[in-house]
Amino acid sequence: MPDLWLPGAERHPLTDTAPTETQYAPRVIWHITWDRNATATKPADLVPFDNLVRYFTSAGRSAAPHLLWDPFTGRTAQFYPANSRSKSVVDVAGGTRTNRTGRVCLQVETLFFPNCRVNGRTYATVRDTPAKGLDKILAWTRSWKVPDTWPMGAPTWSAKRNEHTWRTEGGHYGHSQVPENTHTDPGPMPKWPTSTTAPKPGPPPFPGRDAFGPGRTNASILLLGQQLVRRGYSKHYVVGPSRTWGEADRRNTADFQRAQGWSGSDADGYPGPQTWSRLFNN
Ligand SMILES: [Zn+2]
DSSP: OOOSSOTTOEEOOOSOOOBOBTTSOOEEEEEEOOOSOOOSSSOEEOOOHHHHHHHHTTTTGGGOOSEEEOTTTOOEEESSOTTBOOOOSOOOSSSOOTTTBSSOEEEEEESOOTTEEETTEEESSGGGSOOTTHHHHHHHHHHTTOOSOOTTOSOOSSOOOOHHHHHHOOEEEEGGGSTTOOOOTTOSOOOOOOOOOOOOOOOOOOOOGGGSSTTOBOHHHHHHHHHHHHHTOOTTOSSOOOSBOOHHHHHHHHHHHHHTTOOGGGGSSOOOHHHHHHHHOO
16 A cells, blocks of 8 residues: 655644545545735735644644645645545535545645745745645655546636546546535646656666577576566576576576467577567566
């Protein structure tokens, strides 16, 4: 199971956890805390992070999200584990269980309101912020198999709701896109950073037929043997693969070649480029 708690988030567990409806696709609901009403001509200072932590663990606990996220510093706090519902959207009796829809239904309160002022600069939308730490949050939501998509489109300040889409599609939703709700947050959000997961390394290059055979000793023979073991073709090894070619290497390789449906000289136990590529590409 992926991490129940976002790595690096401060933990403030609320004890009234409850399961989600796991038959639905995994999703995230985005919010802004919208603590103050400011305007472009009358901006207001961003509210301190700790005030919100205090709020969501006391007076505001009935509306607590999974995560509180400060897009200016990257600081995060978490109130519910990923496999519990949280409580930041309205769920009216009957209809869809808005706080519970999904294998996970992760809710993020972004510490933000339009025209908040941070270090002397005013920000109109979350999209304008440095979105610090967003990559870490998305790595976590991806680990829970939440697709990077916005099924209702990227959020704007106007609401757009569709219960059918909500029920049938996983991905990211704004509060403005959740059925049974009236709020219009979070407004425009940053573009998702691309996944930082390193691409899987490709197979090692084929070292040439000359690398293998009686009398040869090199790293490629060991690599071949280790991969044969990994793939389950190791019954002829007595002690295991080594850098020096032996009859066991030839026999194990031949077993692998025959398992490809090859015969004759194609299954003589000496690896060629085809054998090498099949062996490492799986
Ligand atoms: Zn909201």
